[in-house]
Amino acid sequence: NAGVTQTPKFQVLKTGQSMTLQCAQDMNHNSMYWYRQDPGMGLRLIYYSASEGTTDKGEVPNGYNVSRLNKREFSLRLESAAPSQTSVYFCASRKDLVVEQFFGPGTRLTVL
């Protein structure tokens, strides 16, 4: 099992450009999450999906959209990137009735 995978690992964008961060899990988990991690701050939840076809906003959803394409895949889209979105983005997944979340390796995004 690969667990949670994320692509790309690194990305540099110019202000105003758009891009989609991809996440996939092979553990048959229903719940998936997108977080961002900034220096000096704890991880913050952007969006989550409790099951295929459902998504909900987290703590910092502004400037982002998500798609739960199927049970395996949960993508995060930046429509018009801003320097404030420079961060490391983590995807995570969780099995129903189990509290533990499994994290991917992260995508380091820089917006110039």
Next chain:
Amino acid sequence: KNQVEQSPQSLIILEGKNCTLQCNYTVSPFSNLRWYKQDTGRGPVSLTIMTFSENTKSNGRYTATLDADTKQSSLHITASQLSDSASYICVVSDHGTASKLTFGTGTRLQVTL
């Protein structure tokens, strides 16, 4: 507002020594507390998860304690190894569904020869 505070921010110890990391939280109602290890350039990996009724839990050389009355937790690392160099993050959940977590900023541990 729910908060998780960790101390120290960073720590350097010699290989083979023990260390203790602290976590204080103001999350209510409390569901569970987790400790994660995050290697540089990697995602967090779970070390322990404790509920209200558990006051100690071990995972190899890692032992976590929880005092739900004072809202404090600690992570003790015994006989440290170079591979223990990482950030250690305390995370508290206020819902059983685990969909809403409050993350601490982490303690950066460096183990040296």
